[in-house]
Amino acid sequence: MEYVQLGKTGLRVSKLCFGGLVIGPLQVNLTIDEGANVIARALELGVNFIDTAELYDTYPHIREAIRKTNKKPIVASRCYAYTREGAAQSLEKARKELDMDVIDIFGLHEQESRLTLRGHREALEYFVNAKEKGIIKAVSVSTHNIEVVEACAEMPEVDVIHPLVNVAGIGIGDGTIEEMLNAVKKAYDAGKGIYSMKPFGGGNLINRFEECVNFLFSIPYIHSIAIGMQSVEEVEINEEIFEKRYVPEELKTRIKNIKKKLHIDYWCEGCEKCIERCKQKALEIVDGKAKVNYDKCILCGYCASACPQFAIKMQ
């Protein structure tokens, strides 16, 4: 496994980052033990970087994987807090549930614009202060938007950026993949740690798997690539790809048959909460029920967390 310095954070992370969204309740919903086994395999194979978020509800899985392996990975997490109190609660929750005194990387989740960054200023300042006290080591911002990457490139208080990058630009909220890469390069040159998300557009680009992987390997200004993995087999495949930098023929055939889809059950009541939650604008109400636009959906599963009827599932 290749390891790199994550910008100026002083953290040395594996090129492959374990994306923690998929194992949790928003997606395949593994038990704590099952999820821990998947993470543990990644740790055994040399992955030392785990990405998660308060929303993903996977702190217990990570803690259990650490207990099982006795390995201490670098953990990045984030939250939606915008007040000082909210930020304090979220950071405390992460420390408690992960059983860690110090969280390596912590910050703001899913920022959409300079305006939302301003709206979360109080929380960001709390995290900067927590870094000064040694409770976190680096302050991060995650985003699907070019404008936010550009803004963070110029913010000395932001150490790490987690942008959406894939070959087709699926999920980028405000421009093309070329524009996103320009912004990411600017941030990298400014010394920010960069680890990307959604390499396969949330599953939409799985049929272009090899192209997606080669695209990301060709970008010299991304330190680490987060990939969601839901089984030990997927961990082993990804480790092999990152080790050898090529996709085995047999895997290409197998991957072509994988399909992932958002499903909305018949008991949907049309309350629109999922629509408010979906930043991709991939949902609408048709005949009183939520309907997905598959061209816009990046299969993040975030809408499922907003549904009071538990009507949304990833299948």
Ligand code: SF4
């Ligand atoms: S949040 Fe759930 S119940 Fe409400 S519209 Fe969406 S799917 Fe339907």
Ligand code: SF4
């Ligand atoms: S519809 Fe749901 S899964 Fe699809 S992009 Fe929107 S929030 Fe994500």
